[in-house]
Amino acid sequence: MLIAIWAQDKNGLIGKNNHLPWHLPNDLRFFKETTLSHTLVMGRKTFEGMGGRPLPDRKTIVLTRDMDYHAENIIVMHSLGEVLAYDRDNKGKTFIAGGSAIYTEFLPYCEKIYRTFIEASFEGDAYFPTVLWNKWQLLERKQGKRDEKNPYRYYFETYGRTGAF
Incomplete structure (x- = not known):
């Protein structure tokens, strides 16, 4: 099962220089x-x-277009089709974890979404792609605990497909 997982600010921002623009333990x-x-x-x-x-x-x-790319203890793939074939045979869950272009490519194939929505604005350079929210149903929304290490108001949200592809 393909599942998208990400955190975003209220403007859809998800990254700054390939890092998270906030600290939310x-x-x-x-x-x-x-x-x-x-x-x-x-x-x-x-x-x-x-x-x-x-x-x-x-x-x-x-996932990379670089056919020579390698790093230790990972699997390198070069196409959407390779990942979809892997997911078909995978007994566990396959989480799509970024960045923007990867989310754009895989979101149409995801069956579930886990989104952390942060009610704050940050500066950055990467945004989550447009989501057709009429194709998703909010299943759960839990407010996250705020404290000195987690100063922002935020929510853990779970969405499932509505069935209307």
Whole structure:
């Protein structure tokens, strides 16, 4: 099952120089707990922005047009079709984890969305692509806990396909 997962500010911003433009430890914990023991798919720039190493206890697929690209302990793929074939045979969940171009390419194939919506504005250079929200149904919305380390108002949202493709 393909699932998109991301955090965004109220303007749809998701990144700045291949990093998150905010620090929200509770969202990072949510990402970890949700994706643990599953597969992550991301573009090369996103992967390298995370330090160029896979996250522990997850299989990582890096999608790139560079046929010579390699990094330790990851799977390199070069097309949407390769990832879709992998997902068909995968017994676990396959999470689409960025960046913008990867989300654009895969969102039509996703069955579920996990979005952290942050009610604040940040500066950055990467935005989430336009979502046709009439094709999605909000299944759950939980307000995240605010404290000194998580100062923004934010929500963990789960969406499922409406069935109208």
